[in-house]
Every structure is written in C-alpha cells, then in structure tokens.
Amino acid sequence: MLSFPQHPTTPPVMRPTEHLPFAVYRGRVVSRGNFWADVKELAACLPDRPYLFNLCENRYLFCLCLLAAAVRGQVCLLPPSNQLAVVREILADYPDAYLVSEQDPGLPDLAWFGPKQPRSEDIAEEAAIDWPRGRLIAFTSGSTGKPKPCVHSLETFRVSAEMAVRSLGLERQTLLMLSTTPPQHMYGLETSVFWPLFSNLILHDTKPFFPEDARHTVETAAWPTMLLTTPTHLRSLVKTSGPWLNLAGVISATDTLSEKLAAETGAILGQYPREIYGSTETLSFASRQTRSENPWTPYAGSRLVLDHSGHTYLESPHLPVPALLQDRMRINADGGFEVLGRRRDMVKIGGKRASLAELNRRLKDIDGVEDGFCFIQGDGPGEGRLAAVVVSRLDKQTIRLALQPYLDQVFLPRKILYVDAIPRNQAGKLLNSEMEKLLAGLV
Numbered sequence: 001m002l003s004f005p006q007h008p009t010t011p012p013v014m015r016p017t018e019h020l021p022f023a024v025y026r027g028r029v030v031s032r033g034n035f036w037a038d039v040k041e042l043a044a045c046l047p048d049r050p051y052l053f054n055l056c057e058n059r060y061l062f063c064l065c066l067l068a069a070a071v072r073g074q075v076c077l078l079p080p081s082n083q084l085a086v087v088r089e090i091l092a093d094y095p096d097a098y099l100v101s102e103q104d105p106g107l108p109d110l111a112w113f114g115p116k117q118p119r120s121e122d123i124a125e126e127a128a129i130d131w132p133r134g135r136l137i138a139f140t141s142g143s144t145g146k147p148k149p150c151v152h153s154l155e156t157f158r159v160s161a162e163m164a165v166r167s168l169g170l171e172r173q174t175l176l177m178l179s180t181t182p183p184q185h186m187y188g189l190e191t192s193v194f195w196p197l198f199s200n201l202i203l204h205d206t207k208p209f210f211p212e213d214a215r216h217t218v219e220t221a222a223w224p225t226m227l228l229t230t231p232t233h234l235r236s237l238v239k240t241s242g243p244w245l246n247l248a249g250v251i252s253a254t255d256t257l258s259e260k261l262a263a264e265t266g267a268i269l270g271q272y273p274r275e276i277y278g279s280t281e282t283l284s285f286a287s288r289q290t291r292s293e294n295p296w297t298p299y300a301g302s303r304l305v306l307d308h309s310g311h312t313y314l315e316s317p318h319l320p321v322p323a324l325l326q327d328r329m330r331i332n333a334d335g336g337f338e339v340l341g342r343r344r345d346m347v348k349i350g351g352k353r354a355s356l357a358e359l360n361r362r363l364k365d366i367d368g369v370e371d372g373f374c375f376i377q378g379d380g381p382g383e384g385r386l387a388a389v390v391v392s393r394l395d396k397q398t399i400r401l402a403l404q405p406y407l408d409q410v411f412l413p414r415k416i417l418y419v420d421a422i423p424r425n426q427a428g429k430l431l432n433s434e435m436e437k438l439l440a441g442l443v
Contacts, residue, residue: 018123022196023203024176025060025120029222033123035064040127043068047113051097053077053087054184058102060205061115062183063193065100070134070154071127078184080141081425090139090147131155138186138280141431150280159318160283161194167299168274168287171199175248176221178204179228180214185427186280187253191228201226207426211240224248227269231255232428234265234273235370243270251276253284254427256357260365262290277339282314282323286337295336304331347376349384349410359386359411366402368394371422373430374413375439388413389442391421417442 018033030038042064046052052069054076056062066076077097079086084105091097091110098111105112134154139147165171177196181188196203202223208214214237218225227250229237234252238261250265250273257275266272277296278284286296298304302316304325312329313322328340341355359374372390390399396416403412419442423434 018125020200021174021202023060023063023205024221025058025118025205028120030060030120031123033125034120036126037122037124038064038118038120039067039071040124041122042115042118043071043127045116046072046074047098047111048072049074049096049098049111051075051077051094052113053079053090053097053099053101053110055079055082055087055099055101056115057182057207058205059179059183059192059203059207061102061118063197063203064118065115066136066193067127067129070129073130073134075135075137078136078138078189080139080147080431082182082184086147093149129154131158138189140280141425141429152283153320156283156318156320157190157194158198160190160285160316161198163299163301163316163318164190164276164284165195165199165201168276170195170201170226173248174200174202174223176202176204176223176225177228178206178208178214178217178221178225180207180209180233181228181230181254181428182207182426185254186278186283187230187276187427188228190278190283191251191253191276211237215240215244218247219245221246226251227271230428231257231261231364232371232424234261235364238264238268240268242268244268247271249274253277254429256361257290258361258365259290266291279326282316282325283318285314285316285318295332295338297336303335304329304337306331347384347386349376349386352408352410354408354411359407362403362406363388363390363399366392366394366399368392369399371424373422373435375435377415385414386411387415387417389417389419389422389438391419 020032021029022032022035023030046068052074054062054065056065069076079090098113100113132153132155136152138150177192179188179192183189183193195201208217225246226248229252231252247269250271252273253276257273262273272291274287274289276284277286285302286298288296305313305315312325314325315322327342330338330340341357345356346353347356356374363372363374370391372388374386374388376384377387399416400412422430424430
C-alpha cells in the first residue's frame with residue numbers, strides 16, 4: 001500500500017454530488033455539476049465528424065473536449081506529439097478528423113474547431129456516456145516508424161482509474177492533482193484527467209514548466225497537492241530550496257527513477273516519490289517507493305504471468321484480454337516483479353550484456369551531469385563500442401571515473417560528446433527519431 005500521508009477526506013460516495021469540486025480552471029473552482037453542464041454545452045457545438053485530434057493544452061479544456069466528444073459518439077485521437085507533421089501523418093488514416101485546440105494551426109487540409117471559454121455557471125447531472133462502447137486512440141511515439149494506434153475503450157480508463165486510486169490509497173482523499181506532463185500523454189491522461197473523473201481528486205488545468213511556478217502553485221493551492229511528474233522534471237525541481245509547503249506527495253513515471261534522485265526529492269521537496277509503472281498499451285498497473293522497495297507491486301486485481309516461451313503478460317480487470325509486455329520481468333512468489341529491461345534495450349559488448357536504461361541511469365546520476373544518454377557506435381554485432389552524449393561541464397575523464405565503480409570496463413563510454421540540450425519531449429522521453437537527428441550532427 002502506498003505510504004502517502006493521509007489528509008482530510010471526503011466521505012465515499014457512489015457518484016460524487018454535483019456540488020463537490022472537480023477542477024481548478026483559470027484560478028476558479030469548478031464543481032462537478034458545473035463541469036457536466038460545460039460538457040453538455042460543448043457537445044452541442046462540436047462538428048459532426050467521427051474523429052477529432054484533441055490538442056488542447058489547457059487540461060480542463062482537454063477534459064471537456066474528451067467527454068463532449070464521447071457524448072457525441074466521436075473518437076479522440078491523441079498523437080504522440082503536437083507537431084503538425086505528426087498530426088498530418090496520422091490524418092492520412094483518419095481523413096474525416098478535425099482538430100480541436102485553443103489556437104488555429106492554419107492548416108488548409110484539416111478542419112479546426114476552437115472551444116469557447118466555458119461559463120462553468122450552470123449545474124447539470126452527469127452526461128449519458130456509453131463508457132464500454134466509447135473509444136479513445138492513443139498513438140505510440142513512432143520511434144521506429146509510423147505512429148502506432150492503440151485503441152482503448154473509455155471503460156478501460158474508468159476501471160483502471162478506480163483500481164489505481166484504490167491501490168494507492170487515494171480513493172477517499174481530496175487532493176489537487178498538479179501534473180507537469182501534457183494530458184495527451186498516457187501518464188498525464190490517466191493521472192490528471194481520469195483519476196479525478198472517478199474519485200474525489202481534483203483536476204488542475206495548468207502544466208507548470210519552471211520549478212518556481214510549480215512550487216508556487218502547490219503552496220497557494222486550496223487543497224493539499226499531489227505532484228505528478230517525471231525524473232526529467234524532478235532533476236530541475238530538486239534544485240530549488242525546500243521544503244515545499246502543502247505538498248501531499250509525488251508520483252513519478254515515464255522513466256526509471258534512481259535512488260539518488262528519489263533521496264534528493266525527499267530531502268528538498270519533503271516527500272519521497274512513488275513510481276507508477278505502465279505503458280500506452282496497458283495503462284498503469286503497478287507502483288513502488290524507490291528508496292525502500294525494489295520490486296514493483298501490482299494494483300489489486302492485476303497480475304503478471306509468464307508463458308512457456310518466457311514472455312510476460314498482464315492480466316487485469318481493466319483489460320479485455322491479457323496484454324503482452326515489452327519489458328523482461330522477474331516475477332516473485334508474492335506477485336511483485338522486477339523489470340530487467342526491454343528486450344531491444346539490451347546491448348552486448350565483449351561478450352557481456354547490459355541494459356541501456358541502466359547505463360543511462362548511472363550516467364544521469366553523476367553529480368554535474370544535467371542530462372545524458374548512451375548509445376552504441378559500430379556496424380556489426382560484437383563490434384560496437386559504447387558512447388555517450390551529455391549536458392555537462394565535467395571533463396570526459398571525470399565522467400568515466402564516476403561511472404567506473406558501477407560499470408564493467410567494456411561499458412565505460414569510449415567517446416563522450418557534449419551538447420547544450422537533449423531534445424526530450426514534454427513527457428521527458430527521447431524519441432529514437434530525435435536521437436538519430438542529434439547524433440547525425442555529432443558523429
């Protein structure tokens with residue numbers, strides 16, 4: 001069970017009443033009744049088309065468009081990035097789609113709808129939505145090719161959200177959910193949109209980028225606040241001077257959180273982070289506290305199983321069929337598990353194997369390395385050598401010496417390249433396509 005401190009709770013109810021708070025939109029509290037009135041008003045205005053790209057940056061507007069589309073029986077398309085070239089690539093398969101965003105992108109081949117600022121004054125009951133039949137299509141990053149569609153029912157998100165908040169001990173808590181990731185990303189979508197929809201948690205409409213903006217939002221919030229963030233953002237947040245008042249907890253995802261960064265987070269922010277684990281295909285289904293727990297604990301009702309060929313599947317009430325996992329797992333007798341790395345993430349040098357994810361973690365843990373990643377140089381199997389790209393003022397030998405206690409000699413980077421910044425997306429991930437562009441200009 002998650003060790004978040006308990007805060008004032010709202011009595012459990014089957015359906016939250018219309019007067020309970022649902023969101024903070026532009027500094028104003030929006031009740032659940034206000035929200036559903038806004039949903040119904042917007043649904044009546046949407047274009048009559050089967051698909052929409054929901055690129056709203058404001059989280060409340062995003063949620064409104066998502067639910068208004070569901071009322072109309074329309075399917076939300078969530079591209080892996082808001083780059084218009086990526087949207088156009090997906091549009092080829094959904095020619096009847098339109099785009100919803102605050103600003104007109106000015107694309108002559110794509111119809112645009114700009115949602116008006118909601119009034120949030122009327123009160124309404126929950127809109128009639130067919131959750132099992134409603135659909136949402138999230139696209140993977142397309143790091144190895146064209147973005148891949150991943151179709152989920154809205155019922156999958158509903159069941160997953162209820163499992164998550166119950167397993168994490170949040171189902172009766174009234175906390176503000178402040179996320180540094182966009183709602184189009186699966187992590188942001190789950191935690192900052194669907195979790196509040198099916199609990200007493202409260203959606204916050206912004207996505208703070210600068211550390212001081214995040215801290216100010218937390219300290220001035222009307223409720224204790226849960227920070228939903230990533231290791232990339234945490235590396236910036238721990239540079240602030242703590243503690244963070246009114247912070248109820250920290251949840252991290254999208255990349256492995258090192259024990260060092262977890263300890264720094266606990267020392268500076270005053271809360272040790274909890275990691276959640278999942279993917280676009282599975283949604284989140286497990287958690288752990290980095291400083292005290294190595295194995296992951298599945299949400300209640302979820303379990304991992306191995307088939308005869310050694311592949312790992314997730315069985316869970318929120319999924320219609322077991323889902324094949326891309327990571328290699330070690331499943332413990334109590335149902336917990338350890339992640340051994342992605343199959344395609346394993347590298348072999350001099351007859352020895354290592355995970356690029358683990359090498360990257362060690363590199364980024366070095367004091368003085370702001371960001372970095374490792375990659376393999378070489379054409380043929382067994383001929384490659386490890387190299388690294390870093391954002392750092394440390395010299396190459398200092399970096400190698402810092403890695404030496406943790407890595408075999410063959411995995412110390414032969415070449416270290418320096419850049420001003422690494423082109424990560426808003427969720428803190430480095431796509432293969434962006435990495436290849438960066439390396440093409442360096443090597």
